[in-house]
Every structure is written in C-alpha cells, then in structure tokens.
Amino acid sequence: MATVELKKVSKVYESRAGRLNVLTGIDLEIEDGEFLCVVGPSGCGKSTLLNLLAGFERPSSGEIQVSGKQVTGPSPSRFVIFQEPALFPWLNVYQNIVFGLRMAGVDLAEQQEKAQALLKAVHLSKFAHAWVTQISGGMKQRVAIARALAMDPDILLMDEPFAALDAQTRDMLHEVLEEVYLQTRKTIVFVTHNVREAVRLGSRVILMSGQGGEIIEQFPVNLPRNRYLEDVEVVTIASRIRDRLRQEVLRTSGEGGADA
Numbered sequence: 001m002a003t004v005e006l007k008k009v010s011k012v013y014e015s016r017a018g019r020l021n022v023l024t025g026i027d028l029e030i031e032d033g034e035f036l037c038v039v040g041p042s043g044c045g046k047s048t049l050l051n052l053l054a055g056f057e058r059p060s061s062g063e064i065q066v067s068g069k070q071v072t073g074p075s076p077s078r079f080v081i082f083q084e085p086a087l088f089p090w091l092n093v094y095q096n097i098v099f100g101l102r103m104a105g106v107d108l109a110e111q112q113e114k115a116q117a118l119l120k121a122v123h124l125s126k127f128a129h130a131w132v133t134q135i136s137g138g139m140k141q142r143v144a145i146a147r148a149l150a151m152d153p154d155i156l157l158m159d160e161p162f163a164a165l166d167a168q169t170r171d172m173l174h175e176v177l178e179e180v181y182l183q184t185r186k187t188i189v190f191v192t193h194n195v196r197e198a199v200r201l202g203s204r205v206i207l208m209s210g211q212g213g214e215i216i217e218q219f220p221v222n223l224p225r226n227r228y229l230e231d232v233e234v235v236t237i238a239s240r241i242r243d244r245l246r247q248e249v250l251r252t253s254g255e256g257g258a259d260a
C-alpha cells in the first residue's frame with residue numbers, strides 16, 4: 001500500500017534575488033496504484049514537487065505522508081527515474097539491473113530470477129550482456145525502469161523520463177511503461193511537458209499554475225488501456241488541458257509552454 005498525502009505543502013526558495021514561492025498550500029491525495037501525471041508551465045514547480053515526494057528536499061511548511069508515515073528523507077520505497085538514466089557505464093545491462101539487489105545482499109539465485117523477469121518485462125532479454133554505453137537512449141531508459149523495479153519500490157517518481165527520446169522510441173516506452181503498470185500496479189507520479197503523453201499514460205492529470213505553484217485543475221482520465229497517443233479520446237482530453245494551460249501561460253505572461 002502506498003497512499004500519498006500532501007497536506008498544505010509549500011516550498012519557498014530564498015535567494016539574493018528574493019523570495020520565490022514555488023509551491024503554495026498543495027493539498028493532494030494520490031491513491032495506491034494511481035498513475036498521476038503532473039503538467040504545467042515551465043518553471044511552475046513540477047520537479048520541486050517530485051523532489052519533495054522523493055524526500056530529496058523538505059517542504060517549507062505542510063507535510064507529506066506515504067501510507068500514513070511522514071516523508072523525512074529519501075527511501076528505496078520511492079524510486080526516482082530522471083530524464084538521463086544515469087546507469088553505471090562499467091556494468092552491462094544485467095549488472096545494472098541487479099546492482100541494487102547485490103548491494104542489498106540478495107542471494108544470487110533470486111537476483112537472476114528477478115533480473116530475467118525484468119529483462120522480459122522491458123523487452124531487453126536479448127541485451128542482458130550488452131554494455132550500457134553501446135545501447136540506444138530508449139534501451140537505457142528501459143534498463144533504468146527495470147533497475148527501479150528490481151528494488152520493488154512502492155512508488156515510482158518519474159521526471160520527464162522520455163523527454164529526450166525521439167517520437168517512435170517514446171511510443172515504445174509508453175507501451176513498456178503501461179505494461180509494467182498494468183502488471184505491477186505501482187503508484188506512479190509522472191512529470192511531463194507533454195500533455196498528450198500525460199493523458200495517454202495517466203489515470204489523472206493535474207495542472208499546475210504558472211506562478212505560485214498551486215494545482216489549478218484536475219482531469220480524471222477514465223479511458224480503457226491500452227491507449228495510444230492518436231486515440232480520439234486521448235486527443236480530445238489533451239486539447240482541453242492544453243487550452244487551459246495556454247490560458248494559464250497567457251495569464252501569467254510566462255515564457256513556458258507545453259508540447260503537443
């Protein structure tokens with residue numbers, strides 16, 4: 001169980017330039033097994049929200065609880081996947097996936113069993129012994145997903161994980177992630193600039209304000225899976241969100257925006 005609760009969470013950064021209210025009074029509940037996507041204008045505090053959930057940073061006020069326990073720092077039960085997969089270049093695909101298990105002292109047979117299942121889940125069985133320096137960006141990100149799942153976290157926190165990939169590779173990663181989600185029902189919080197990606201993947205999309213870091217609207221996505229970026233329903237919901245996002249960008253006269 002990993003129910004996440006944010007209670008009046010605010011984050012303020014103080015710098016020589018002044019005080020920056022990045023998040024203000026965020027109240028949010030994320031259900032166990034929910035796939036929550038976060039969109040909003042550039043610089044609105046999406047990554048900050050994820051960093052607070054990860055425990056990399058502490059709220060200036062308010063509280064974050066996971067399954068009733070306050071988040072006070074990072075934990076292997078909340079695994080973060082970034083845009084750059086940060087794999088160990090001196091290890092092959094298999095060794096990267098089992099790295100955390102090895103460190104945790106998991107016995108060899110269990111490491112092998114888990115790795116084989118994960119390699120299959122991310123469609124990399126044939127590449128188990130490839131060096132990570134020799135595989136594509138999309139494959140690297142699949143290794144990162146498998147490495148995260150090896151630790152069996154309660155929550156996956158994903159910060160624009162597919163933003164650097166070409167459209168075709170991104171489509172494939174959407175399919176892999178959706179399969180993984182359907183198999184594991186992990187709670188996922190996924191930050192993206194791409195509204196259509198958010199609707200294609202999420203069971204709910206939250207839209208953040210351009211300034212002051214509030215949630216201005218929430219969009220449930222009650223569409224059956226598997227979904228595709230081109231599905232009429234996906235496109236329709238995405239265009240509603242994009243219109244609202246455009247209004248917000250204009251309102252705050254920011255320079256940010258969102259991809260289609």
Ligand SMILES: Nc1ncnc2c1ncn2[C@@H]1O[C@H](COP(=O)(O)OP(=O)(O)OP(=O)(O)O)[C@@H](O)[C@H]1O
Pocket residue numbers: 013014015020022040041042043044045046047048049193
């Ligand atoms: N450690 C920090 N110290 C000071 N300001 C910070 C710090 N981290 C982030 N900020 C500022 O907080 C604001 C929100 O940043 P954040 O990265 O959370 O936004 P974002 O919505 O993820 O942005 P983007 O969409 O461009 O990735 C930005 O103005 C950023 O410059």
